[in-house]
Amino acid sequence: MSSKAQTREKDYERGLRIADSRKAIGLSQDELAHRVGIGRQAISAIENGGDFKTQTLDNLAIVLGVSVDFIMYGKNEENSELLSEAMDVLSDMDELQIRQCLAMMKAMKSVSVGK
Known part of the structure; x- marks a missing residue:
């Protein structure tokens, strides 16, 4: 019997990259959460390998000063x-x-992708 909701494995390495990047720029989880536009508990879950939305990923990359590829794949x-x-x-x-x-920046990105 299969469940409708698929259980995803947590990505602990990704969470560690996010936590390390946050600490490297001297932000608390509360400060990062505020800048990204999500709650502190969500940041905690993300740093513990949890999933997040694409918009959150984009915001994390900007606030942390890293690329999306770095967050996702190291x-x-x-x-x-x-x-x-x-x-x-x-x-x-x-x-x-x-x-x-x-x-x-998003507008510039969409223009350059369209070339």
């Missing part, structure tokens, strides 16, 4: 210096400015 950062610089700029902005930058 691939090395080619643009880590640029991402770090961008994170420094974003960390000095208020929420509205960050949301505006995020919208602009």
Whole structure:
């Protein structure tokens, strides 16, 4: 008898990469959760290998200054210096400015993908 809901295995290594990245930039789980736009318990679950939405993944990558590939697969950062610089700029902005930058980046990404 099969269940409708498939049980997914937790990805503990991914959670560890997220936790290590968070600690490397000096953020608590509460601070990361606030910047990503989710609750602290959700961050805790993610760092313990739990699943999350694509939007959360995108926001985590931006806030942590790492690539989506790094979070998901542990691939090395080619643009880590640029991402770090961008994170420094974003960390000095208020929420509205960050949301505006995020919208602009998504628009730029969709234009470059369409080429």
